[in-house]
Every structure is written in structure tokens, then in C-alpha cells.
Amino acid sequence: MACEFLQQQGLTLLTGNFRIKAGEVDLIMQDGDTVVFIEVRYRRHQQWASAEESVTRAKQHRICQAAAAYLKKKHMTNRCYCRFDVVAINGSLTPPRINWIENAFQQTFFN
Numbered sequence: 001m002a003c004e005f006l007q008q009q010g011l012t013l014l015t016g017n018f019r020i021k022a023g024e025v026d027l028i029m030q031d032g033d034t035v036v037f038i039e040v041r042y043r044r045h046q047q048w049a050s051a052e053e054s055v056t057r058a059k060q061h062r063i064c065q066a067a068a069a070y071l072k073k074k075h076m077t078n079r080c081y082c083r084f085d086v087v088a089i090n091g092s093l094t095p096p097r098i099n100w101i102e103n104a105f106q107q108t109f110f111n
Contacts, residue, residue, distance in 0.1 A: 001089070001093070001096060001098075002026075002027065002038070002040040002087040002089065002098070003016065003027055003029075005087070005098050005100070006027070006029055006038070006087065006100070009100070010031070011029040011030065011031045011036060012029060012030040012031075013027065013028075013029055014028045014029055014030055014035070015027075015028045015070075016028070018066055018069075018070050019066070020065065020066050020069045022062060022065040022066065022069075023061075023062025023063055023064075023065045023066040024062070024063075024066050025037045025038070025039070025063055025066045025067055025070065026038055026039055026040040027040060027087075028067075028070060031083075033080070033081055034080070034081040034082065034083055035071070035076070035080050035081070035082045035083075036082070036083050036084075036085055037063060037066075037067040037070075037082065037083070037084050037085070038084075038085045038086070038087055039055055039059070039063055039084070039085070039086050039087070039104075040086075040087045040089070041054050041055060041086065041087070041088050041089070042088075042089040042090075043088075043089075043090050043091075044090075044091065044092070051086075051088035051089055051090050051099075052086060052088040052090075052099060052101065055086050055104065055105070060084070060105045060107075063084065064084070064107040067082065067084070067107070082107075083102065083103050083106075084103070084104055084105050084106065084107065085100065085101060085102050085103070085104055086100075086101045086104040086105075087099070087100050087101075088101065
């Protein structure tokens with residue numbers, strides 16, 4: 001659902017569910033000349049936290065580690081713009097309430 005939504009917004013899917021031991025990225029998409037690493041979160045009930053709030057600093061760190069591994073694997077570490085987005089879906093899926101947060105968090109360097 002999130003991938004379809006983003007494709008309707010003009011992004012192109014590069015890969016989904018990219019995993020390394022330290023973390024994973026749900027969707028990796030292209031937006032013009034920018035590689036976008038996207039975390040997709042769904043919360044039917046917001047009793048403890050909304051989908052947006054569930055992307056903790058620890059989760060962001062794991063996403064960044066996976067992003068760095070992807071860029072290294074594709075030999076893109078010095079050749080592209082990157083950003084980290086979150087697609088948050090809260091409540092019922094019919095109809096879905098999708099909140100696309102561009103530049104949800106930043107990573108200034110990769111180790």
C-alpha cells in the first residue's frame with residue numbers, strides 16, 4: 001500500500017525489504033536524483049504510540065546502517081543525494097490514512 005502510494009507520487013521502486021544484520025530498510029526508491037530510504041509503519045490503535053512516534057532514534061540508527069550498506073553495495077557512497085522518509089499509516093485500512101513525512105530524520109555521514 002505504501003509503495004503504491006509513493007509510486008503514484010512519482011517515486012520509482014529500487015528495492016524492498018533490504019536487510020543486513022544490523023537493520024533493514026522497508027523501501028528504497030528513487031525520487032529524481034535522490035535515493036530515498038523509507039520506513040513504513042502501521043498502527044491500528046495508537047494506545048502506546050502513533051505510527052510516526054514508533055520510529056525511535058534506535059530504529060533510525062538501524063535504518064541508517066542498512067542505508068549505508070546499500071549505498072556501499074551499489075557503489076553509490078559518493079555519487080548521490082539521499083533522504084530518509086517515513087510513511088505512517090494509522091487506524092483502519094479502509095480507507096487508509098497515509099502520512100508521508102519527507103526528510104523525517106537525517107544522517108550526515110555514514111561509517
